Amino acid sequence: MSIVIEAANLVFQPYVLLVIFGAAAFGMFVGAIPGLTATMATALLVPVTFFMDPVPAIATIVTATAMAIFAGDIPGTLLRMPGTPASAAYVQDAYAMTRQGRPEAALGASLVFSSIGGIFGTLVLISASPVLAEIALKFSSFEYFWLVVLGLSCAVFISPGSPARGLIALFIGLFAATVGLDNPAAVPRYTFGSVEMMGGVQFIPAMIGLFAVSEVIRAFIKRASDVRPPSTSGKSIFRQQATNLVTYPVQALRGSVLGTAIGALPGAGADIAAWISYAISKKFSKTPEKFGKGHVEGLVEAGASNNGAMSGAWIPALVFGIPGDSITAIVIGVLYIKGINPGPMVFITQPEMIYAVFIVFLLANVIMLPLGWIAIKGARHVLSIPQKVLMPVILMFCMVGSFAINNSVFGIGLMLFFGVIGFLMEENDIPIAPAILGLVLGPMLEQNFVTSMIKSDGSFLAFFERPIAAGLGLFSIAIWTIPLVLWLLHRRSARQSLT
Amino acid sequence: MRVTDLTLGLLTLLGGIAIYLSAINFHAIPGQDYGAGTMPRAIAFVTGLVGIFMITKAVIAGERLPGLQLAEWTRSGGAVLRMFAVLGLIVAYIVVSPLLGFLPTAFCVMLVAMLILGVRIPTAIIVSAITSVVIQQSFGKLLLVPLPRSDFLNFFW
Structure with a gap:
């Protein structure tokens, strides 16, 4: 108990609290700008943390990251420009809610359930991190392969329209992910002699192109006829979420649990978690037909999962010093600089520091509520700007955001290419979202597939020989085969009833 | 289509x-x-x-x-032109911004885009100018993104 009090004393200092508020505002600003990511916010803060003590340094990064991930939902909800691949999972519903005049309800759900997921993940981090980290480390390439397949399958099946069109979108994304040098044999693929293509297709310009530029093209075609969404409802943001919490408690809990569990797997992270949670939410919903048309249920579950995964990613980082994602990789570096060596021994040698980090996590997720409320109240005014003024400004933000990824106009070229592809895809009812997940998870799928094939000497049976891999594999296969079997049975019974 | x-x-x-x-x-x-x-x-x-x-x-x-x-909009010459115009503006930014710098290119691209969409000229000029400077200050100065500079507008950096 004395350790917790000591840790609280380290955190509840005016300087640390001020730093937390400053970092929160910075994270909110970076996250809300399309093209800028939570990872970029973290990287930009590293030089600032050099001048700080360990606790405020970590507090800065943790708070900015949590805030940036939520703020990524703001352009997604208002303008259909998701800030992260994770928020792309539910952007269809969030944007549909905005068009129905309920942007505050969508953003409020995203805010409150992100906070709930984040707090849940932190509590798991505090209470069960060593146990979870042990399980996570048992995952080998076979289990990761099936986990990625599961995430990609969910993306195909939650998409509106036919699974065949969803698959086409997925393969566009997977094919784009094969471009460059990042492959098991390090052979340049589809680079056409371009040095920049060797670096592969970055997902941020591709995502901006597929979602935002295609929307801008459509607005230009319709001459942005000032189709304004209906006026927003006057209900309080938090009161609406109290209703959601009473209506969807199971979804919030399921999203938090699944998000934390997937987040704890090094390299898996929030992207897969949000997509699988959204798919599960749709599968077990009483009203699955409402998904994608402005229904809050998927947002509740995937939003909780998204931030739960962010906290979960810290489990292997703190317990073993293994980064779960790019943000924790940067943070591990900062921890070393500050003399905190992440690993099992840190819980014994510097327990007050670790507990201080835990308190900061809880604070960041609580502080997100009032600051998020302010951001939502401010951001909704974007919708009152006439479309014909807003669209050119969005186009410029898209170009600068794409440029900022590699500080090269190549990113803008990529954005343009994917903008045209996205426009053509939507004209043909091909969903965009699976292409994004294919692009993000393609390298992970390839790496784990090729590694597993080499390890097993080409035997597919090896993919089912380990218990967790077998379970995930059978589940993934069931997702594909059960609907097909049900469809065949349905056709057969329909034919019999006709004869 | x-x-x-x-x-x-x-x-x-x-x-x-x-x-x-x-x-x-x-x-x-x-x-x-x-x-x-x-x-x-x-x-x-x-x-x-x-x-x-x-x-x-x-x-x-x-x-x-x-x-x-063919979709309904392809029958309108204006709609097809506007579609190519937005693509052309992006290409123009890619080509021109390294030569002219961010501020004048961004201003021109936004101005033309707004005029295509029917925004009144004074409004288009004011919004394009303010937005260009805000983006340059936030991305270029605060977030240290190396946006292309213009020699004659160096005092902004």
Whole structure:
């Protein structure tokens, strides 16, 4: 108990609290700008943390990251420009809610359930991190392969329209992910002699192109006829979420649990978690037909999962010093600089520091509520700007955001290419979202597939020989085969009833 | 610009064949059967299957010839021009911004885009100017993104 009090004393200092508020505002600003990511916010803060003590340094990064991930939902909800691949999972519903005049309800759900997921993940981090980290480390390439397949399958099946069109979108994304040098044999693929293509297709310009530029093209075609969404409802943001919490408690809990569990797997992270949670939410919903048309249920579950995964990613980082994602990789570096060596021994040698980090996590997720409320109240005014003024400004933000990824106009070229592809895809009812997940998870799928094939000497049976891999594999296969079997049975019974 | 199911199926199948052919020369990891060509070939195989599935489904549904249905907006010359204009503006930014710098290029691109959409000239000028400076200050100065500089507007940096 004395350790917790000591840790609280380290955190509840005016300087640390001020730093937390400053970092929160910075994270909110970076996250809300399309093209800028939570990872970029973290990287930009590293030089600032050099001048700080360990606790405020970590507090800065943790708070900015949590805030940036939520703020990524703001352009997604208002303008259909998701800030992260994770928020792309539910952007269809969030944007549909905005068009129905309920942007505050969508953003409020995203805010409150992100906070709930984040707090849940932190509590798991505090209470069960060593146990979870042990399980996570048992995952080998076979289990990761099936986990990625599961995430990609969910993306195909939650998409509106036919699974065949969803698959086409997925393969566009997977094919784009094969471009460059990042492959098991390090052979340049589809680079056409371009040095920049060797670096592969970055997902941020591709995502901006597929979602935002295609929307801008459509607005230009319709001459942005000032189709304004209906006026927003006057209900309080938090009161609406109290209703959601009473209506969807199971979804919030399921999203938090699944998000934390997937987040704890090094390299898996929030992207897969949000997509699988959204798919599960749709599968077990009483009203699955409402998904994608402005229904809050998927947002509740995937939003909780998204931030739960962010906290979960810290489990292997703190317990073993293994980064779960790019943000924790940067943070591990900062921890070393500050003399905190992440690993099992840190819980014994510097327990007050670790507990201080835990308190900061809880604070960041609580502080997100009032600051998020302010951001939502401010951001909704974007919708009152006439479309014909807003669209050119969005186009410029898209170009600068794409440029900022590699500080090269190549990113803008990529954005343009994917903008045209996205426009053509939507004209043909091909969903965009699976292409994004294919692009993000393609390298992970390839790496784990090729590694597993080499390890097993080409035997597919090896993919089912380990218990967790077998379970995930059978589940993934069931997702594909059960609907097909049900469809065949349905056709057969329909034919019999006709004869 | 909507293609029929049969056309989409054919395009998907052709895409699968093209990916397979392009992957033939990708080498495996030395001493292994797998490598750079494994993933593209797997993608090609499943893409081809999806193409065949879509063609079969379209033929069963009665489609006999591939076709293209033009969307309503393609009949309006203005809409088609505006579509090409927005693509042209992005290309113009890519080409011109390294030469002229961010501020004048961004200003011109936004101004032209607003005028195309029918914004009044004074409003378009004011909004384009303010937005260009705000983006330059936030990205260029605060977030240290090396946006292309203009020699004659150095005092902004």
